[in-house]
Amino acid sequence: MLEYIISKYNFWVYVILLLIGLYAMVGKKNLVKKLIGMNIFQSAVILFYVSIGVKKGGATVPIFLGNAHAAHGHGHAIIDVASYINPLPHVLMLTAIVVSIATTGVALAVLILIFRRYKTLELDEIMKIRKETGV
Template sequence: MIDYVVSKSNYWIYVVLMMIGFYAMISKKNLIRKLIGLNIFQTAVILFFISTGVKKGATIPIAFHEKGEIIRAIEALQYTNPLPHVLMLTAIVVMISTTGVALSIVIKIYDAYKTIEEDEIPDKEE
């Protein structure tokens, strides 16, 4: 039992992080707090993807080289999986840009209604 929990300990951490972010997204009324929850959620997803590429006893996915020449034969078991790194590298930049767009929309909402509390917005509509 304890071996099972330890061998999957990384997934427990991501599930807990995702629950924190999800709870903030659906229960908070403040739009900025919702955004912070969204960012925590995305961080959990990114960490999950990165952890699928880990191999025990492997090094970073850069071939051993000297002056641009390979100095030892490449075996797939020696290097961690580069594919999740690539996908999450672009996902992080996209996360930053979507956060920027969301913040701009929150600023425009504040301009129009003078509040960012979700339950106060319908009262201000006329």
């Protein structure tokens, strides 16, 4: 039973983080809170992808150890696959982190424009003003 919990609890924590972000995006009325929820959602997905590449049992970070130049010179070096972590999820998530900060920046710019026009950031007040003035 403990073995099963140890091998699965990380995924449950990722699911909980994703649900916290989803709840903030759907249930909260403040627009900054919605953006914070979007950030939490994105980082939960990124954490899940990075955890796919983890290998237990003696695997280290994906950087070649020792005589890298000598191995390159001779062409064929013996590289043990089981001693390095899978690098592909890391690469994809590097791109995802930078794109997520770009989307956050554009969203904050739109939020400042909304505040300049409506003088509030609460979604229900914005919808009320829109209904009254018809804009």
